[in-house]
Amino acid sequence: MRYLILVCTMILVSFNSVCRADSQHPGIYYRNYQLDANTLIHVLTIDPTKVKIIAARAQDAGYPLSSVEAIAKHFSAIAAINGGFFRLDQPTTGAGLAAGVLKINNLWHGIAYKARGSIGWDPENNTVLVDRLQTASSLEINQQRVPINSFNRFVTDNKSCLLSDSFREPISANTNVVYVFKDNRISEIYTGQSKELPMGLYAYSVSNINQAAMAQVKVGDIVNLRIKALPQLAPANAELWDKLPFVVGGGPVLIYNSSVIHDYSKEKMRADFIDQLHARTAIGILANKHWVLVSSSGMTIPALGKFMHSLGCVYAVNLDGGGSTAMYYASASLIDNTNFGRPVSDAILVLERIK
Secondary structure: OOOOOEEEEEEEOOEEEEEEEEEEEOOEEEEEEEEEOOEEEEEEEEOOOOEEEEEEEOHHHOOOOEOHHHHHHHOOOOEEEEOOOEOOOOOOOOOOOEOOOEEEOOEEEEOOOOOEEEEEEEOOOOEEEEEEEEEEEEEEEOOEEEOOOEEOOOOOOOOEEEEOOOOOOOEEOOOOEEEEEEOOEEEEEEEOOEEOOOOOOEEEEEOHHHOHHHOOOOOOOEEEEEEEEEEOOOHHHHHHHHHOOEEEEOOOEEEEOOEEOOOOHHHOOOHHHHHOOEEEEEEEEEOOOOEEEEEEEEEOHHHHHHHHHHOOEEEEEEOOOHHHOOEEEHHHOEEEOOOOOOOEOEEEEEEEOOO
8 A cells, every 4th residue: 555654843732743644535634643752643634524424332333342443344434533431330241331421323322410521413514513511311201201310220229210222231120110112102011021122222111119100101102202412611502412413422621612621620530530641532623624533642631632722623522541542544554552442332433425
């Protein structure tokens, strides 16, 4: 494979850096920066009018967890980076359920109990938003509001939970009653057994204290699930967020409206996560609405924010990092598993745009 390589020397984030660049695919421009002996940063600049950007789960490719490379290849992606944070504490399956907000093709697989940095977009009209996002969830069955005590975390003890098909463990209904629904209607009701939830469906599991209120519910009844976005930095954008088919949570927000964020306290993240050197993944938006995907070896969050700003980002958010940090770019034969690229639950993919 032949490459067009540009070598340049510049000052970037107060470090001497060497930049190598290559453009092998229309709409994608790859660069890397060697900031010092220990810090290598890979950067992809993406023109979303020439390619299509989506989010996808490892589960959609047939795996509970998988490498970014494998997810990318399954979807024939040109490029990819790892996505949002996910839980590692799942017994039996290790399914890696989303630890923050995750919405793919208008289906919710993770919600935000705390306001955390998130990016949402619509690849058809190239709308993209960045904010500290929280969510509010409600479920109505036959126009009766029912409580949701947990999302994608099975509970008992007189509580109820909503489960998406990301929950890959069999749903145990020894004492609970489980209501499975799709397309706003109850499709199955069962108790006294365990079943896996089919793809594309939700389940509402009700423990003892709430079962009396659900006694009249039957197959075919109408269900309305509402998960509303609550953006903290621009509340007026709430309706726009609700219309976006893709939302990936991370945090913290690094840049907002061209200003580098210095106070991360509102996202309630640990000081060591912010100030210590870790492999990082970030995503940014330029003034011309082009995207910037970044994969880096050890950086602090403040240094990452300054770096994204130096690239010209007007909005940027940190995604999952550490052992999850990985970038795939087929045209440059790049597979960057900065910290050995552990299997992840979801990834952000760059696909050919079909005209």
